[in-house]
Amino acid sequence: MTDLQRRNLLKTGAAIVGATSFRPLWAAQDPDVVVLGAGLAGLNAARLLEQFGLQVRVLEASDRIGGRLLTLDDVPGRPEAGGSQIGAAYARVVDTARQLGLQLETSARSPLLKDESMVYFINGKRLTRDAWTRSADNPFPEALRGMPPDRALARLAGSSPLKNIAAWADPINFQFDVPVSGELKARGLSATVVHLLEVNNGYGETLADTSLLNLYYVQTNIGEVMKIKGPVQNVVGGNQRLPQAMAKALKGEVRMKSRVTAVNVGAKGVMVQCADGSQHKARFVVCALPLPTMRNIHFLPGLPDRHAEAVQQLAYGQVTQFHLEVLKPFWEAEGLSPYLWSDGPIERIFPQDEKGNGKAESLTVWINGAGTAGWDALTDADAQDRLMNELTRVYPSSRGAVRLARRVAWQQSALAGGTWANWRPGQISRYAQVLGVPHGRLHFAGEHTGRAIRGMEAAMESGERAATEILGLL
Numbered sequence: 136m137t138d139l140q141r142r143n144l145l146k147t148g149a150a151i152v153g154a155t156s157f158r159p160l161w162a163a164q165d166p167d168v169v170v171l172g173a174g175l176a177g178l179n180a181a182r183l184l185e186q187f188g189l190q191v192r193v194l195e196a197s198d199r200i201g202g203r204l205l206t207l208d209d210v211p212g213r214p215e216a217g218g219s220q221i222g223a224a225y226a227r228v229v230d231t232a233r234q235l236g237l238q239l240e241t242s243a244r245s246p247l248l249k250d251e252s253m254v255y256f257i258n259g260k261r262l263t264r265d266a267w268t269r270s271a272d273n274p275f276p277e278a279l280r281g282m283p284p285d286r287a288l289a290r291l292a293g294s295s296p297l298k299n300i301a302a303w304a305d306p307i308n309f310q311f312d313v314p315v316s317g318e319l320k321a322r323g324l325s326a327t328v329v330h331l332l333e334v335n336n337g338y339g340e341t342l343a344d345t346s347l348l349n350l351y352y353v354q355t356n357i358g359e360v361m362k363i364k365g366p367v368q369n370v371v372g373g374n375q376r377l378p379q380a381m382a383k384a385l386k387g388e389v390r391m392k393s394r395v396t397a398v399n400v401g402a403k404g405v406m407v408q409c410a411d412g413s414q415h416k417a418r419f420v421v422c423a424l425p426l427p428t429m430r431n432i433h434f435l436p437g438l439p440d441r442h443a444e445a446v447q448q449l450a451y452g453q454v455t456q457f458h459l460e461v462l463k464p465f466w467e468a469e470g471l472s473p474y475l476w477s478d479g480p481i482e483r484i485f486p487q488d489e490k491g492n493g494k495a496e497s498l499t500v501w502i503n504g505a506g507t508a509g510w511d512a513l514t515d516a517d518a519q520d521r522l523m524n525e526l527t528r529v530y531p532s533s534r535g536a537v538r539l540a541r542r543v544a545w546q547q548s549a550l551a552g553g554t555w556a557n558w559r560p561g562q563i564s565r566y567a568q569v570l571g572v573p574h575g576r577l578h579f580a581g582e583h584t585g586r587a588i589r590g591m592e593a594a595m596e597s598g599e600r601a602a603t604e605i606l607g608l609l
């Protein structure tokens with residue numbers, strides 16, 4: 136179904152629902168649709184299905200609504216540990232927030248986050264941006280010398296040849312589904328450049344592990360998001376308020392602490408089994424779970440081979456964060472910003488300055504990909520010691536000036552299994568076409584099945600697609 140057909144269906148359906156009322160489609164006590172997962176994708180599917188008069192039940196394993204939207208309300212500066220930036224082009228996210236009476240505000244841009252004040256710590260040496268730009272150790276071409284190396288990656292891999300944002304999943308572009316490392320080598324970039332590009336790469340553990348096509352998708356996504364002028368926004372009070380409001384607005388139940396363990400797809404309906412022994416029957420099911428969590432679910436009949444393989448194999452991003460409460464703004468004594476780019480173990484630091492007045496209440500240490508393993512193996516106490524030692528190497532006056540408030544390692548979360556789909560080379564060609572294909576009465580949603588704008592908007596788009604698939608069958 137095309138986007139236009141989907142939109143028409145939504146319009147026509149709304150008119151029909153206004154004129155008549157739907158009869159229950161299964162049995163009086165059973166919902167028409169069971170939705171697995173109370174993240175944006177599942178909740179958007181549930182919301183739309185209810186708008187068309189269907190009875191919906193949402194099953195959520197956690198005791199928290201929102202999945203990969205996680206606002207750390209108890210950490211000063213209220214950082215987002217999950218999805219943070221809402222672009223003006225996020226039509227579904229913005230519209231749903233408005234419909235639910237939530238306010239969006241321009242994300243406070245701390246003066247501490249200015250690129251020109253970024254501190255570089257490379258090869259064990261601390262440098263200002265100007266000093267890094269002029270440094271003999273800086274291996275980048277002239278135009279990119281003042282840029283954090285991870286941002287230079289997209290520029291050095293070449294401009295995206297994708298004609299539009301959905302073209303990343305078009306077989307015509309599968310020729311680009313190859314390792315970025317090969318492309319960089321072919322472009323004659325030195326090993327030092329490649330090493331620096333690899334640190335803080337958010338799209339694969341290594342560059343050999345990063346698909347050039349996925350990088351083009353990321354580039355095209357940025358272009359698409361920029362087409363609609365407007366500031367980057369967040370939900371007032373935290374992004375997690377959005378899925379919470381979506382869940383609250385549902386008529387049907389959102390059953391918490393209900394971890395799905397089995398899905399039995401029959402000719403006339405679907406039976407879902409939870410770890411607490413409960414069983415849930417419905418005519419249709421929307422599975423809006425991240426793939427790593429689907430690995431623990433028994434599907435009967437089994438998913439088609441390629442889909443089952445994708446569930447097992449698709450790579451998810453790794454991000455470990457340490458949220459540090461600022462007891463003393465140690466960087467001021469050194470005349471620096473806490474905003475850091477480093478090729479050492481702490482990788483990056485983002486000041487959390489909720490009001491945008493330059494007074495960071497907390498700092499987020501953000502470690503990507505392969506760098507996470509060394510941290511995730513440590514106990515909290517050992518991680519804190521290592522963190523303090525590494526931080527004082529960069530900022531000697533930081534000792535005793537921060538406190539570890541929260542640690543989040545997305546790859547260790549049993550209910551997420553990682554940050555987002557990080558297609559490895561060859562995986563877009565092999566799996567992008569199958570992930571959203573229904574398995575009988577079982578429909579699929581989730582960020583990894585989105586086709587256009589990435590992240591939160593992809594999750595919303597996927598929920599809408601799954602809901603319209605079901606509505607199209609009634």
Ligand SMILES: Cc1cc2nc3c(=O)[nH]c(=O)nc-3n(C[C@H](O)[C@H](O)[C@H](O)COP(=O)(O)OP(=O)(O)OC[C@H]3O[C@@H](n4cnc5c(N)ncnc54)[C@H](O)[C@@H]3O)c2cc1C
Binds near residue numbers: 172424555
């Ligand atoms: C660190 C980080 C930064 C990000 N930054 C941005 C950003 O700036 N902008 C942006 O647009 N996007 C960003 N994203 C991505 C965005 O947050 C996600 O794409 C989106 O929230 C995913 O929504 P979803 O509904 O597909 O999945 P999820 O939010 O993961 O929802 C799935 C739900 O299923 C539940 N669940 C799992 N297993 C089971 C089970 N067996 N039974 C029942 N329930 C289960 C989970 O608890 C969860 O609630 C970021 C993500 C992360 C992690």
